[in-house]
Amino acid sequence: MTRDELLALAGRSGYPVLDLSLGVPADPPPRVQPGPPARAGGYPPSAGTAELRAAAAGYLWRQFGVRAAADSIAACAGAKEFVAGLPQHLRRLRADDHRDIVLIPGLCYPTYAFGAELAGLRAYRMPMGPDLRMRPSELAPDIAARALMVWVTSPGNPTGVCEDLPALAAWGRAHDVLVASDEAYAETTWTGPPRTILTGAGHGVLAVHSLAKRNNAPGLRAGFYAGDPGLVRALVRSRRDAGLMASTASQDAAAQLLADDDLAAGQRDRNQARVDGLVKALRDNGFPCSPPDGGLFVWLDVTNGAAFARELATQAGVVVMPGAAYGPAGTAFVRIAAVHDPAVVACRLALLKLKEKV
Numbered sequence: 001m002t003r004d005e006l007l008a009l010a011g012r013s014g015y016p017v018l019d020l021s022l023g024v025p026a027d028p029p030p031r032v033q034p035g036p037p038a039r040a041g042g043y044p045p046s047a048g049t050a051e052l053r054a055a056a057a058g059y060l061w062r063q064f065g066v067r068a069a070a071d072s073i074a075a076c077a078g079a080k081e082f083v084a085g086l087p088q089h090l091r092r093l094r095a096d097d098h099r100d101i102v103l104i105p106g107l108c109y110p111t112y113a114f115g116a117e118l119a120g121l122r123a124y125r126m127p128m129g130p131d132l133r134m135r136p137s138e139l140a141p142d143i144a145a146r147a148l149m150v151w152v153t154s155p156g157n158p159t160g161v162c163e164d165l166p167a168l169a170a171w172g173r174a175h176d177v178l179v180a181s182d183e184a185y186a187e188t189t190w191t192g193p194p195r196t197i198l199t200g201a202g203h204g205v206l207a208v209h210s211l212a213k214r215n216n217a218p219g220l221r222a223g224f225y226a227g228d229p230g231l232v233r234a235l236v237r238s239r240r241d242a243g244l245m246a247s248t249a250s251q252d253a254a255a256q257l258l259a260d261d262d263l264a265a266g267q268r269d270r271n272q273a274r275v276d277g278l279v280k281a282l283r284d285n286g287f288p289c290s291p292p293d294g295g296l297f298v299w300l301d302v303t304n305g306a307a308f309a310r311e312l313a314t315q316a317g318v319v320v321m322p323g324a325a326y327g328p329a330g331t332a333f334v335r336i337a338a339v340h341d342p343a344v345v346a347c348r349l350a351l352l353k354l355k356e357k358v
Contacts, residue, residue, distance in 0.1 A: 001306055001322060006313045015317030018348055020337045023157070023296040025271060027216050030263055032253040044248040046240035048075030048224060055255040056209070056224040062261065063187070064196045072202060072229040074236050075254075077246040078221040079184045079210035083111045083151070086180060086206075087119035089238045090149055093231075101143060103150035103177070105134055107159055107327045112151045121148065125327060132159045136171045149178040154195065155185045158326045158335035159299045160292025162189060165197045173204045178231070181207045187214045187264060188271055189294040202227050213271075213296065214264050215257045222250035271296060277342025285349040298336045299323070305334045316351040 001009075003021050010017045047053075053073045060066045060073075076082040087102050102116035106128035116123035124147075127138040134152065136144075150172060154163040165181065172179035181197035186209070189195065197205045210223030223246075226232065239245075246254070257263065278298055279291045289300050302308040305322040312318045312334075320337075323330025 001310055003319065003321065006309055006319045009310065009313040010317045010319050013314055013317035015348070015351075018316075018318045018340060018344065020339060020345070021319045021321045021335075023213065023337050023339065024218060025216050025267070025274070025296070025339045026341070027267070027270060029217050029219065030215050030257060030260075032256045044245050044251060046075070046245040047236045048073065048246075049248065049251045049255065051255040052222075052224065052251045052258075055258040056226065059209075059258045060196070060198065060226065063194055064199060066196060066198045068198065068202075068226050069229065072232050073224055073226040074232050074239075075246050075251055076208065076210075076223050076225055076239075077244065077250070078212065078218075079182060079208045079223050080111055081221070081244065082208045082223070082225055083109070083182060084115040084118060085239070085242075085244065086235075087115045087121055087149065089235055089242075090178065091119050091121060092238060093234050094148065097148070099146050099148040101146045101148060103136075103139075103143075103147050105152065105156065105327075107132065107156070107323075107330050108151070108153065109157050109182070110325060126150065128329075132156070132161045133163055134168065136168065144175050144177070147175065147177045149180055151180050151182060152197070153182040153185065155189055155292065155294025157185060157295055158297050158321070158323065158330070158333075160295040160297055162191060162195065162293040165195055166200060169197055169200065169205050173201075176204075178228075179205045181205065183207050184210050184213050185295045187268055188275075188296055190272060190275065190291065191293045198227060202229065204228060206231065211254055211257050214267065216267050217253075217257065220250050220253055220257075222246040222254035224254075271338070274338040274340070274342060278336065278338040278345060281342050281346035281349055282336075284346060285352070287349070296338050298338065300334050300336060301332055302334055303332055305331055309334055312352070316348040318345075318348045 104112040113123035126134045186194040206227035208225040212218035309322045321335040323333030
């Protein structure tokens with residue numbers, strides 16, 4: 001079932017709709033100071049304002065210990081825009097190449113496959129082990145030879161697992177395959193410190209960051225990508241020709257937020273408390289689950305994800321995402337977002353037990 005269909009079912013349940021289908025915490029957006037009026041004139045730089053790039057460089061250093069030069073960082077209009085468009089630009093930049101496959105995780109955000117399709121390329125799901133982590137060593141040689149790029153997200157969406165980013169970067173360099181790391185959830189890593197693909201050599205890798213999860217600012221539509229300097233410069237030119245640029249106001253706001261670690265730490269604490277509370281609420285109501293390594297979601301085995309999502313919407317007014325939306329291996333699962341008060345979620349989960357007793 002689609003999210004819209006589940007929202008409609010929940011709306012007829014007799015209870016207020018409790019939407020746990022999106023990773024958008026129930027917190028007010030952060031406040032930022034508007035830039036000077038003169039900044040609104042003219043086109044915003046597609047490469048990013050000097051302030052945004054400096055703020056991004058400072059953030060990468062403080063959070064990950066990575067030193068990034070200005071020409072290895074550029075702006076984007078949020079991570080999703082970059083994810084959807086990168087295969088098109090990369091295909092154009094490597095037009096004489098025979099590579100026609102975009103490798104994506106076995107369970108992942110649907111935009112990775114959509115971006116490949118938009119570029120006229122084939123999305124191919126990377127083999128994964130019982131731990132749900134990517135196993136490039138098990139990829140057929142003919143597929144690896146045709147791979148243009150590989151997407152990785154760590155912590156994963158929907159699974160919450162953390163990948164071995166250095167190993168993936170090494171595999172990509174060995175096979176001349178760009179490794180693009182969607183690091184939107186990096187600061188929601190609960191097992192150890194946040195990690196980035198940019199640790200070590202920057203050749204052959206890109207990372208994309210946004211303010212959506214770090215600062216609960218999805219409406220800002222601003223972020224940055226960083227990595228291989230030659231590729232970043234080429235992407236700036238290609239994206240500028242396509243008219244892709246975040247507004248100056250969004251870039252100004254993003255620069256402020258990237259420089260404010262205290263604000264981000266407060267959001268992180270709230271996110272972690274909700275994840276822990278959701279795991280406890282599920283366990284207390286008879287749904288065994290493990291806490292995720294990171295991210296804002298619990299990946300729950302319910303045997304039939306679509307049927308469970310339908311039941312939860314119909315009986316309790318709660319909307320979660322069926323796991324099949326993230327790949328064929330997800331049919332038994334649902335993805336539940338830890339974005340609301342755990343006590344409220346627990347009360348709704350208890351309704352399923354009450355219905356069974358009646």
